[in-house]
Amino acid sequence: MTAADQLIVTAPATDRVNLLGLTRQQLETFFIDLGEKRFRAQQVMKWIHHRGVTDFAEMTDLSQPLRVRLTEIAEITPPSIAEQHDSQDGTRKWAIAVEGGSLVEAVLIPEGDRATLCVSSQVGCSLDCTFCSTGKQGFQRDLTAAEIIGQVWLAINSYDAWQSGKGRVVTNVVMMGMGEPLLNFDNVVAAMSLMCDDLAYGLSKRKVTLSTSGVVPNLDRLAEWADVSLAVSLHAPNDALRNQIVPINRKYPIQRLLASAKAYLDAQSDKKRVVTIEYTLLAGINDSVELAQELAQLLKDYPCKINLIPFNDFPNSGYERPSGNAVSRFWQVLTDAGFVVTVRTTRGDDIDAACGQLVGEVVDRTRRAERHRAGRSDHSLLESGR
Numbered sequence: 001m002t003a004a005d006q007l008i009v010t011a012p013a014t015d016r017v018n019l020l021g022l023t024r025q026q027l028e029t030f031f032i033d034l035g036e037k038r039f040r041a042q043q044v045m046k047w048i049h050h051r052g053v054t055d056f057a058e059m060t061d062l063s064q065p066l067r068v069r070l071t072e073i074a075e076i077t078p079p080s081i082a083e084q085h086d087s088q089d090g091t092r093k094w095a096i097a098v099e100g101g102s103l104v105e106a107v108l109i110p111e112g113d114r115a116t117l118c119v120s121s122q123v124g125c126s127l128d129c130t131f132c133s134t135g136k137q138g139f140q141r142d143l144t145a146a147e148i149i150g151q152v153w154l155a156i157n158s159y160d161a162w163q164s165g166k167g168r169v170v171t172n173v174v175m176m177g178m179g180e181p182l183l184n185f186d187n188v189v190a191a192m193s194l195m196c197d198d199l200a201y202g203l204s205k206r207k208v209t210l211s212t213s214g215v216v217p218n219l220d221r222l223a224e225w226a227d228v229s230l231a232v233s234l235h236a237p238n239d240a241l242r243n244q245i246v247p248i249n250r251k252y253p254i255q256r257l258l259a260s261a262k263a264y265l266d267a268q269s270d271k272k273r274v275v276t277i278e279y280t281l282l283a284g285i286n287d288s289v290e291l292a293q294e295l296a297q298l299l300k301d302y303p304c305k306i307n308l309i310p311f312n313d314f315p316n317s318g319y320e321r322p323s324g325n326a327v328s329r330f331w332q333v334l335t336d337a338g339f340v341v342t343v344r345t346t347r348g349d350d351i352d353a354a355c356g357q358l359v360g361e362v363v364d365r366t367r368r369a370e371r372h373r374a375g376r377s378d379h380s381l382l383e384s385g386r
């Protein structure tokens, strides 16, 4: 059964505040406004994010009247799982139903003693990169902070990790699912703050990665709000080519993007950090040895590592995945030039785990998507080595 066969019913919107998406500061303000002590926020955060509790009645360290009051004015509502698929290689993928009946995806990729969760930030995307099926769906709406952090909550919940006391289910988060995180700035910043907060998921800021195709004005102000790792989706070493495949480049060309990403690094206290440069390899378009050399020249002296992503094909994409040889040649040029280069491995092939693949069958509302009617969508995969 595909998600299209299912009727997605989500809970109707209520006036209650969803505490799931509130940062520590926001929750403290919420309790202070209620005439309660600040530390109530800490108690409630632990219930939500450490123990997976969504029912105020179970929060036994809160007074009975406060529990009743909270039930009246607040809620803890994660998005719901529409579908779950397990790959033979351990990858687990969810189609998640968010309010309004749309689906987004999250993918968990276990690897040794860690597991990386790929999280969506928007339903669809407006930036229209030519090789990206999320882009082909057009933009529907931003996810709320609760819907973003709710993907982490659901991933942990789906393993019964709270109940079984199992180790940490999610050790890394990458904002590489559907959507452009910097176009949903406030909600993404709030969700990332919860990912890193000890009272929530306590991930090291190095293990949370925001990936952007280059919304420069928002990247310019990111350092004021977050200190997570940064990945830049470059895909081409010159503006002429990048203009064609990443349209936002026409507005914010490569040098501006690289300067902004460098400024973000420079603002961090950890001076050893680097930008991950993502480069999706499209056969015959951006995978030649000459372009690898040009990329090496462009990034000479730039603090980065490079992640090559062989294109994940989808029907009517108009692109092809390069051969293994072409990928190796490209990798070799960069490695010889002294870069740290990883090649993203494909995981969860049997369940279409590339982000967007499943949802693409369901979310089909734009005229552009109609032209790609057959379109399963396809999106990012996670590298080994992040």
Ligand code: SAH
Pocket: 129, 131, 132, 133, 175, 176, 177, 178, 179, 180, 181, 211, 212, 213, 232, 233, 278, 279, 280, 309, 310, 311, 312, 313, 378, 379, 380, 381
């Ligand atoms: N909007 C953000 C984050 C989501 S996309 C961004 O563009 O960075 C995450 C990564 O997946 C990006 O590097 C994107 O270029 C890449 N990607 C998208 N579609 C792909 C495809 N079909 N095959 C391989 N990589 C793809």
Ligand code: SF4
Pocket: 125, 126, 127, 128, 129, 132, 133, 134, 135, 136, 177, 178, 179, 180, 213, 233
């Ligand atoms: Fe949007 Fe990223 Fe896809 Fe480009 S690659 S259309 S920015 S999700």
